[in-house]
Amino acid sequence: MLYRETSQFKTTYAEDMAIFPIRQDRIALGVLLGIAFIGLPLLATFHIWPFGGDYLLWAILLPFLILALAAIGTNILVGYCGQISLGSGAFMAIGAYSAYKLATGVHIPLAWLGFAISIPPLPILASILLGGLAAAGVGILFGIPSLRIKGLYLAVATLAAQFFFDWVFLRVPWFTNYAPSGSVNAPELNFFGVVVQTPIERYLLCLTFVTVTAILAKNLVRGNLGRQWMAIRDMDIAAELIGIRPLYAKLTAFAVSSFIVGVAGALWAFVYLGSWEPLAFSLDRSLDLLFMVIIGGLGSIMGSFVGAAFILIVPIMLNLIPTELGVPLSTETITHLQLIIFGSLICYLLIKEPRGFARLISIGKEKLRLWPFPY
Amino acid sequence: MRAPDTNEVLLQVEGVALAFGGVRALRDVSFNIRKGEIRAIIGPNGAGKTSMLNVINGFYHPDHGAITFKGRTRARMQPFEAARGGIARTFQNVALFKGMSALDNIMAGRTLKVRRGLLWQMLRYGPALAEEVEHRHRVEEIIDFLEIEAIRKVPVARLPYGLQKRVELGRALAMEPDLLLLDEPMAGMNLEEKEDMSRFIIDVNNHYGTTIALIEHDMAVVMDLSHRVAVLDHGVKIADGTPDEVKRNQAVIDAYLGVAH
Numbered sequence: 061m062l063y064r065e066t067s068q069f070k071t072t073y074a075e076d077m078a079i080f081p082i083r084q085d086r087i088a089l090g091v092l093l094g095i096a097f098i099g100l101p102l103l104a105t106f107h108i109w110p111f112g113g114d115y116l117l118w119a120i121l122l123p124f125l126i127l128a129l130a131a132i133g134t135n136i137l138v139g140y141c142g143q144i145s146l147g148s149g150a151f152m153a154i155g156a157y158s159a160y161k162l163a164t165g166v167h168i169p170l171a172w173l174g175f176a177i178s179i180p181p182l183p184i185l186a187s188i189l190l191g192g193l194a195a196a197g198v199g200i201l202f203g204i205p206s207l208r209i210k211g212l213y214l215a216v217a218t219l220a221a222q223f224f225f226d227w228v229f230l231r232v233p234w235f236t237n238y239a240p241s242g243s244v245n246a247p248e249l250n251f252f253g254v255v256v257q258t259p260i261e262r263y264l265l266c267l268t269f270v271t272v273t274a275i276l277a278k279n280l281v282r283g284n285l286g287r288q289w290m291a292i293r294d295m296d297i298a299a300e301l302i303g304i305r306p307l308y309a310k311l312t313a314f315a316v317s318s319f320i321v322g323v324a325g326a327l328w329a330f331v332y333l334g335s336w337e338p339l340a341f342s343l344d345r346s347l348d349l350l351f352m353v354i355i356g357g358l359g360s361i362m363g364s365f366v367g368a369a370f371i372l373i374v375p376i377m378l379n380l381i382p383t384e385l386g387v388p389l390s391t392e393t394i395t396h397l398q399l400i401i402f403g404s405l406i407c408y409l410l411i412k413e414p415r416g417f418a419r420l421i422s423i424g425k426e427k428l429r430l431w432p433f434p435y
Numbered sequence: 436m437r438a439p440d441t442n443e444v445l446l447q448v449e450g451v452a453l454a455f456g457g458v459r460a461l462r463d464v465s466f467n468i469r470k471g472e473i474r475a476i477i478g479p480n481g482a483g484k485t486s487m488l489n490v491i492n493g494f495y496h497p498d499h500g501a502i503t504f505k506g507r508t509r510a511r512m513q514p515f516e517a518a519r520g521g522i523a524r525t526f527q528n529v530a531l532f533k534g535m536s537a538l539d540n541i542m543a544g545r546t547l548k549v550r551r552g553l554l555w556q557m558l559r560y561g562p563a564l565a566e567e568v569e570h571r572h573r574v575e576e577i578i579d580f581l582e583i584e585a586i587r588k589v590p591v592a593r594l595p596y597g598l599q600k601r602v603e604l605g606r607a608l609a610m611e612p613d614l615l616l617l618d619e620p621m622a623g624m625n626l627e628e629k630e631d632m633s634r635f636i637i638d639v640n641n642h643y644g645t646t647i648a649l650i651e652h653d654m655a656v657v658m659d660l661s662h663r664v665a666v667l668d669h670g671v672k673i674a675d676g677t678p679d680e681v682k683r684n685q686a687v688i689d690a691y692l693g694v695a696h
């Protein structure tokens with residue numbers, strides 16, 4: 061089938077403003093969603109290759125989906141609004157621990173006032189969403205300095221947030237319900253009576269979260285608020301002169317971004333890890349998310365998926381390919397190679413194509429659309 | 436050239452002074468802009484023209500003096516308030532949002548007219564979609580008017596300078612301003628592009644009745660387009676009047692010929 065938009069005349073602006081105005085793209089997306097929601101679960105249920113074991117689901121698809129979700133959140137702040145953040149890991153942690161506290165019941169003894177605040181355990185879905193909301197609240201708080209400080213200085217402020225919350229969740233036993241080891245176990249994943257347990261169920265749960273969030277995020281970034289974010293990113297002075305309030309634009313970006321990252325954190329803890337320690341949300345996680353966004357494409361929802369896949373798959377390939385070739389590499393070598401690859405790729409992309417892989421893909425599509433005529 | 440219908444004053448600048456350290460960019464400048472007119476501000480390089488526009492839309496705060504816009508007097512005004520009050524502008528060095536398409540740049544100019552909030556925009560359904568389509572209609576009218584249909588989806592960074600200036604005008608028009616400040620809209624353009632831009636400026640003034648303050652170095656353009664001209668030199672207003680009066684003014688001739696003060 062040819063990639064052509066000839067004869068696909070758009071007769072209304074609403075049509076032109078659809079998410080995927082080109083029919084071939086819509087078909088491709090439909091097929092992809094069909095495979096993701098129906099095809100893969102079927103294959104996995106019947107243990108058809110490559111689903112012999114649960115490896116693909118557990119080790120690749122589940123983390124891919126959750127990290128793609130977190131990458132979408134990071135991309136809204138960094139890619140769309142231009143506010144560099146090294147604190148995504150902390151916001152995942154805030155989402156995870158808030159959801160954990162809400163799901164297990166909150167008890168705050170206010171001894172000096174003679175009473176205590178008690179909230180009974182909330183249902184799991186409410187806990188996860190409220191966990192995201194808690195992250196959004198903290199995000200707004202940490203977004204306030206962004207009105208004064210920019211670029212590198214803001215990055216340092218978000219780095220401070222990262223270290224601060226690492227410390228809080230490690231040192232304040234209240235957050236871990238006084239678990240002696242500091243490690244906590246996720247509550248039962250009971251969604252309106254349906255208990256999510258098997259890898260396929262977990263995969264479908266995360267897939268649903270990611271799909272819904274991706275659509276809503278896409279709506280936001282192509283609407284007026286998204287244009288406000290990008291305007292602030294590209295030229296904040298001119299943005300203000302056309303009536304965009306930097307306060308509103310930046311804080312909404314912080315809020316929406318932190319909400320999504322927070323929900324991703326709760327899913328990472330509850331659905332993927334099952335039991336976790338503060339280390340699960342360290343600076344490394346923040347950096348990984350930043351790499352995903354830069355490599356996949358700053359200011360692109362699709363790029364967030366591409367970036368997450370890339371960051372996840374490279375180490376696996378580095379492990380797999382040399383082993384297949386009979387020259388297995390040591391874990392250390394793989395880690396080093398990985399850093400070299402990411403590092404040089406990021407340097408290359410930031411210099412040559414700041415819009416990342418997503419931009420390269422759309423250039424390719426543009427060429428394909430015009431092919432075989434170069435103009 | 437059609438004269439404005441009324442003598443109603445839209446903007447009054449009163450005794451404005453502005454200094455950057457030792458540089459006195461504006462010294463006791465007073466003038467007004469009447470509703471519906473094209474008001475030119477001219478002067479040699481460094482005369483303080485851009486600074487004047489920056490004071491008017493709240494980007495700089497004057498050290499002395501006050502601005503009265505639509506009957507409300509203010510010494511200080513924030514850029515956001517100026518925009519909300521109906522003042523739009525373009526910049527001497529194009530200030531577009533580089534990563535966005537021409538269409539998105541102009542759509543961004545509709546921000547103050549958008550009613551639906553975050554949650555509605557996220558759903559992009561029903562009334563939110565209807566509103567977005569409505570804004571798109573208005574923006575497409577502007578795109579037609581400026582004859583930039585072919586480049587609406589192109590990222591502005593890839594456009595030639597002349598077209599960037601047009602997109603920037605489009606973004607300002609999308610705000611449906613009462614007062615439009617144009618800082619050298621024709622700088623760096625060839626003759627044909629200048630003629631197009633002149634036509635757009637006259638049309639905006641005629642069709643929408645938009646009041647325009649225009650900074651321009653090309654005298655022929657200024658004389659053709661404007662109803663009244665204010666002349667600045669070294670931060671001082673040295674002349675003010677119709678194009679013909681200004682042309683004959685000795686102080687203006689001296690300033691442009693570089694006669695020592």
Ligand SMILES: Nc1ncnc2c1ncn2[C@@H]1O[C@H](COP(=O)(O)OP(=O)(O)OP(=O)(O)O)[C@@H](O)[C@H]1O
Nearest residue numbers: 455458460478479480481482483484485486487527
């Ligand atoms: N932000 C600033 N900081 C310091 N000095 C400034 C600043 N803005 C303007 N000036 C100075 O104020 C004076 C007036 O500048 P302005 O840009 O208003 O002139 P102009 O009439 O627009 O000139 P041009 O025709 O070159 O655009 C100049 O001497 C300029 O160097």
Ligand SMILES: [Mg+2]
Nearest residue numbers: 484485486527
């Ligand atoms: Mg100037």
